[in-house]
Amino acid sequence: MHIFYHPDYDIPVPDTHRFVGSKFSDLFHYLQVQPFANQLEVHQPTPASTERLQRAHASYYINKVTQDQLSPMDLRQINLPWSKRLRQRSFLAIEGTYMTAKQALQSGIACHVGGGTHHAHRDHGLGFCVFNDLAYTAKNLIAEGHVEKVLILDLDVHQGDGTIDICQDDPQIFTCSIHSESNFPFEKKQGWMDIGLPAGTKDETYLDILSQTLQSIGRSLTPDLVLFDAGIDVYLEDGLGNLELSIEGIRKRDRLVLEYYRGKNIPVATVIGGGYSKDTQELAHRHGLIFESAIHYL
Numbered sequence: 137m138h139i140f141y142h143p144d145y146d147i148p149v150p151d152t153h154r155f156v157g158s159k160f161s162d163l164f165h166y167l168q169v170q171p172f173a174n175q176l177e178v179h180q181p182t183p184a185s186t187e188r189l190q191r192a193h194a195s196y197y198i199n200k201v202t203q204d205q206l207s208p209m210d211l212r213q214i215n216l217p218w219s220k221r222l223r224q225r226s227f228l229a230i231e232g233t234y235m236t237a238k239q240a241l242q243s244g245i246a247c248h249v250g251g252g253t254h255h256a257h258r259d260h261g262l263g264f265c266v267f268n269d270l271a272y273t274a275k276n277l278i279a280e281g282h283v284e285k286v287l288i289l290d291l292d293v294h295q296g297d298g299t300i301d302i303c304q305d306d307p308q309i310f311t312c313s314i315h316s317e318s319n320f321p322f323e324k325k326q327g328w329m330d331i332g333l334p335a336g337t338k339d340e341t342y343l344d345i346l347s348q349t350l351q352s353i354g355r356s357l358t359p360d361l362v363l364f365d366a367g368i369d370v371y372l373e374d375g376l377g378n379l380e381l382s383i384e385g386i387r388k389r390d391r392l393v394l395e396y397y398r399g400k401n402i403p404v405a406t407v408i409g410g411g412y413s414k415d416t417q418e419l420a421h422r423h424g425l426i427f428e429s430a431i432h433y434l
């Protein structure tokens with residue numbers, strides 16, 4: 137299975153910060169010692185170009201990022217300490233999702249050891265997200281003629297408001313989000329399909345709703361590609377999310393999605409999305425679930 141990763145993905149943040157800056161390398165190293173490690177073929181992304189970034193983001197915002205000229209307000213919204221590494225990795229990680237998706241078009245499934253920066257809007261960053269990899273990927277694949285219709289299936293506990301901001305007027309991109317109604321962002325946007333769940337929603341209810349949602353999508357849309365944000369902040373002990381899925385529930389969630397689209401021969405590219413815990417090994421284990429499931433369905 138093809139996976140995409142760059143050793144510069146980690147973000148320098150203080151230990152007291154909610155965001156675990158080492159989670160990308162933690163996950164990569166975790167994957168290297170799993171029984172399926174020898175089935176993984178690792179690829180490294182190159183940085184995104186400004187020209188292609190403009191398909192998803194406003195030029196003046198890209199310029200501010202490129203020139204380290206984000207305002208205090210911009211930085212407050214992103215809520216990560218600014219650094220040269222954060223700037224550079226922002227260009228790498230969106231291209232990583234793009235390359236993952238392009239690979240999925242060839243091999244059916246591919247997984248990104250990163251991605252899911254779904255709060256980044258067209259002209260500003262937000263909530264730990266500088267650029268929006270999902271919108272960037274969908275916009276570029278469509279512009280280059282690789283696909284006609286993309287489904288962005290966002291199962292992170294938070295609504296992908298930035299993805300909706302960038303993609304809502306695009307007739308070829310379909311966003312579906314299942315999220316906690318009472319988690320960030322507190323003002324939800326209206327995408328193609330949005331399902332807000334009450335805090336405390338557990339496995340059985342969640343999986344029922346997901347299953348119905350996949351059926352409902354299937355009645356009106358056959359996408360050429362699914363970008364699957366497999367955020368694990370739906371976990372019951374997550375540091376930010378207030379839904380209550382178990383590890384087994386997350387595994388079933390991922391397998392429901394993969395089985396459904398693999399059954400229809402529709403390619404799926406996965407991104408890791410959000411996940412918050414001070415126990416870095418636990419976090420790597422939770423983010424590793426999607427890779428284990430993806431191999432299962434490859």
Ligand SMILES: [Zn+2]
Binds near residue numbers: 292367369410
């Ligand atoms: Zn999240």
